[in-house]
Amino acid sequence: MDREKQLRDFLLKGDKTYMPRVSVDCVIFGFHEDQLKVLLLRWKDGRWCLPGGFVKWDESVDDSAVRTLQERTALNNIYLQQFHTFGAPDRERGKKLKGIPDSKKSWMHDRFVSIGYYALVEFSKVNPIPDWLSDACHWWDLHKVPALIYDHNEMVEKALEKLRLSLNDHPVGYNLLQEKFTMPELQRLYETILDKRLDRRNFQKKMLSLGILERLKERKTGGAHKAPFLYRFDKKKYERAMKQGLKLGF
Structure with a gap:
């Protein structure tokens, strides 16, 4: 099956596999050369976004986030925390998905509520892998994150806020530093x-x-x-x- 037909089928029939109106977005943190990094995807139209995905009918929301992380990093046993739900009335409804064949019948044009997760990974072990709607997957210095799609910049800020708060209650380092x-x-x-x-x-x-x-x-x-x-x-x-x-x- 050619890529264009796969995309059209996903747009028109994807809700047979995935739950409509619910998605997950992941803020993946890494630490390298004294900088906190975040992993971002670049859509084929040049815009940047967080790694995310949809929830299959036969999986839990947590399992969906784990699957998304594994697909983008090629890592298992990732430290993962759900940190916020994003559901502003206008966050995605009616916005044209650039770089994707337009279809008024597509389930992807509905309003989506997204459940945010943050993950802590060892930078050197990650193999960044773009998804099929993207052409690049790169680390960015947290202080140099570009303008992202939708409310993804807000997601990064909220994830960092939750990570900072967690430092007083839980140790951090096992997932971000090398073994020694x-x-x-x-x-x-x-x-x-x-x-x-x-x-x-x-x-x-x-x-x-x-x-x-x-x-x-x-x-x-x-x-x-x-x-x-x-x-x-x-x-x-x-x-x-x-x-x-x-x-x-x-």
């Missing part, structure tokens, strides 16, 4: 997310008090200063802390 890292690298991650400087001694004291870090005998080499010790997360203790919650007070 230094305490300064962990601190820079927190500072980047919070967009503020943290006291070095106070930060280290708080993180070590959680009991979720294991200091290794190895040191990171290659720097100009004394090589710092490497750490890694104790996965069982980290997962316990995620369930029980914390009170860090950043």
Whole structure:
């Protein structure tokens, strides 16, 4: 079946497979070179958007978000949190989908309510994959995100707000850093997310008090200063802390 026919069938008959008027959108965060990144798709008409998709009739909304993330990143076991529902009356109704053959009968021209999720992934392990309506899938520095379609810029802002709030209640790092890292690298991650400087001694004291870090005998080499010790997360203790919650007070 040629691509144009696939697209036409999706526009006119997609509601046989997917629930109409309900979608998921994913804000995928990564951390690289002391920058918080977000993964974006570029539609074939040049506009940028968040990775998203539709909910199949035979799957849960959460499963739909997991499937969308796997299709865009090629990763499994992704840290994923539902953070907000977007349902303004005019968010998509009546807007022409540029780059897609127009059809007044298409179920995609109806008003959609979108359920937002944010995900934390290790940057180096992601294989960005565009969907069939896009021609590119790239990381963007969070401070340089372009104008996105619909209310997707609002989604990014809301996801970042929820991530910052979660830092006081749950540890962050296992899904964003490499397996072995230094305490300064962990601190820079927190500072980047919070967009503020943290006291070095106070930060280290708080993180070590959680009991979720294991200091290794190895040191990171290659720097100009004394090589710092490497750490890694104790996965069982980290997962316990995620369930029980914390009170860090950043």
